[in-house]
Structures are given as structure tokens and as C-alpha cells.
Amino acid sequence: MKDNKIDKSDPPENGRTRRSFLKGLSIAAAAGSAGLVTGGCTGEVASEEMGLKWEEYFKKNYRLMSQKEKDETVERLVKLAKIRVGVDIQMSNQAPINNVLYGYAFNISRCKGYMDCVEACVQENNLDRKSKTQYIRLFEMEPGKLDPSTGDGKYHHEVPVEDKFYMGVQCFHCENAPCIKACPTKATWREPDGIVVVDYDWCIGCRYCLAACPYWGRRFNWGEPQVPAEEINLKQHYLGNRMRMKGVMEKCTFCVQRTRQGKLPACANACPTGSRIFGNLLDPDSEIRFVLKTKKVFRFKEELGTDPKFWYFMD
């Protein structure tokens, strides 16, 4: 538990650090060289992009940033998106809400396998269309089998089918997450509201977390994620659905850009059957607490001690 925390007293705030020195030097160099190569009006844009990229390159881990630095990086990323893709995104770095711990419940007797949730997730989170990345997997299951690895996800017929049930799998946001322990750069961590997030700019793409996750909850970008400009969800969060790059890990964030605004995650919102229950585990009156109190619930691979915040239940 303790080794997940980063010591904040470490970096000297006064005077010049190695980092700030390098940053200053590199911006000057980038601006100079860009000006030399291109020159004129396009050169200004190019050097602005170079400058922004350099500053981005030398920024801190998100957890070490002050609020000011968080605002600055978000501002830079918004500018970069405008230059690179030509879209006006709105990016937030909204902090967790106090006294909130997100939890999720999935009703396996109600889900009909329509997969509206999977599609809504792809749209909401700007997932790579080329490699067909999906955070959620949904399986058609034989009665009595509760292990999703025995299910069939490639069914192509009208659903639901008699005597089958449907089970969705995604990141379970474990309280005791193995992926966090595996990360050598501390690029992934659990936020105070329970969401396990990734700082894409600190991920080195080693995929240790992917190997460590017993639930196959993480996705890797083998290539540059492709999303048509007109389909990009412009409402983004630094730790959530902002555009990823080649060679970084990504995963379900419980739609941090939505949930921290009080909204349901896109999957829960899209579900036409009400099989997906989302809410605050610390609120005794919440829907999720009602499910935990009154229903037969179980968690996937509970014996591993990962403490997932995602329960399956039956009516």
C-alpha cells in the first residue's frame, strides 16, 4: 500500500532544478531550429507545436503536479489537439469528489446481450476504430457456467436466446489491484474515488500491467489509435478519454469524465435493460448498496484477494 504513494517533499521547488533547466533549454532550441527549417507563417505554428511538445515531454507525473501544472498541461493538450487534428476539445482535470467510492453491479439475469454498452463505450472513450479496441466484453453463457472465459462473444443471431445468459466483463477497478503493483513507472494508480487510472504520458508501454491483470481488463495501443475527426468525443478528461498515442496502455476508467460530473458511465447509461447499476459505495442509500444488501452477489475470481469493485448479481 505504502509504496504506491509518491513522496511529495522530494523535488526542490525553489531555484532551478535539472528539469526546469532542461525544459528552458529545449524550448529555446526547438523554437530556434523550427524557425530555421521552415520559416514564415507555417514556421510559427510548427514552432508553437514543437514548444508545446517539448514542455509536454518534460512535465511531471500527474500525481506530482500542482493544480497550476495540471491546468497548464491540459491547456497545452487542448492547443496540441487543435494544431494536430483541428478539433476544439474541452479537457478537464477534475479532481475526485469527497466521500465517493465508485462501485458497479451487473445483473446477469437481466442482461439480454444487445451490446449497446460496448458500442456506447467505444464512442464515449475515443477507442481505436482500426484495431476495434473495446473495454467491455460481453459473452453468451451456458447455464450454470459463471466463468466468462467459457462464454462466446462472437454470437451473430438475435438475442436473447432461450436458456442462455449474458455476462459483461471490463476493468473491475480492484481496491488491491495487481496492475498497479506491476507498473515500474508508477504510471497507473488508484484514485481516492476508487478509479484505477493511467497517466498515458508516463506509460512506457512495457505491458507488465496487462500481464498482471487476472481479468484481462487492460488494452494496449499497438498502433496510433484511429478515430475519425467527426466522431471524436470532445468532452475529455486528462485521466480518461483523451486521445492516446501509440505504445501506451489504456483501460476502462468508469468514464471518469462523466462520473466525476455526477453522470452515469456511458455503458450504464446506454443499457436498455437496466442491468448495469452504478453508484457511490459510501452512500448507504445508493442503488449499488441496495444491490449489495438485498441480492445474491458474487465477484469474479474473488479468491485472488484483488477486491474488485464490480459485483455480479441475480434477481
Added chain:
Amino acid sequence: MKKLSCYSGSFWLGLGATLLTAQLAMASGQSLLDKIKGATEPVDNTKIESAYTLTAKTVQAEETYQGGTFRVLARKDKITRYRCSVCHTDKKVLVKNGALYTHSDIAINHGKGQNKLECIQCHDEKNRDVLSDAAGTKIDFDHSYKLCGQCHFRQKRDWLGGAHGKRETYWAGERVIRNCTSCHNPHSPAFKTKMPETYSLPLDD
């Protein structure tokens, strides 16, 4: 030599036991379920700042849940030909309007076999602008959950608590949930079969 191995054996055993108990203690102190069980103070969700712009029309529910009062999505503005009493008068009906006026587009597929429902088991016989339950109590279209709950009491219990049905857009703020008839067609309440939106790869792929 023999004595040494005996000593070292007990040493490792002792170390193992200490580590194990330490780990267990840590686990029980940090357990998620303990944390959840410990949270018994009600949380004021309405204090969570966010842009509440529910475009859907809602009404205050006439029942309460574990957290007090709540709202449901209104229904009357969604019913195409409400108010019913505009047509349901004492006036005579022309034959050419017959198909329209007899609701020939509605097929009742609610209840099985002998128990298939008829119109007036839910709609009030005299006042067509309201519903009425088996006891004859008049029920507004916006509060149809009171009518559905007379048979589907298990579903209603779950719906009140939050295990059936769903909240509208927000998990926070004042609780706004969907009405029974927001999702189910009351004349044919079972969900239709349809093609899935997409497909999933196997877990380990």
C-alpha cells in the same frame, strides 16, 4: 549439523508466521467490504456540483425509497393521443374512423394464456384519462408503477430500492429514475429480441 538445521527450520517457520499474520492484519484493516459496511452516514448527493440539465420531464414520485423522496420520468407527455377524453366522449363515431378509434394498432401481449389482460383491467372504465387497479383506485399515467406493482411486487420492490430499472443520466443529485413504462411497453412488456450491436473477442485475446 542436525541441531543447526533444526534451528534454522524453526526460524523460517517463525518468520513465515509473522509475515502471514502481518499480511492478514493489513488485509482486514484495509478491506473494501469493511470500508463499505462502515459507511453508514447518509451522503447528500444533491451537493455534488454538476450541470443538471435533464431535458426529460419528471414528476415527484408518490412513494419513497431508502433515501427518501425521488422523482420519476413523466409519462403523459409521451403518450401520443393523451388526453384520452378528447375522443372518449358520448359522441357517436363514424364508421370510417372506426379503425383509428378502436386502437386497432395495439396488440395486447401481457399475461400468459388464460391470464391475458384486457384493456379495462388497467384502464379505468369510466374515466379514460386515468388508470385503475384491481381495487378500483384511480392511478395517474405518470404514476403507473403503482398499478404495475400490484402484480409485479417483487420487481417493484427492486425498482424502489434500485436493483431493477435505472436512473436517468445521473448517479448523483436528486434521484430521478425511469418509470416502468419508460422501458416496457405496457401492452407488450417483454423485451424484443434483436441483433447485437457488435461482438466481443475471447477473454485472453
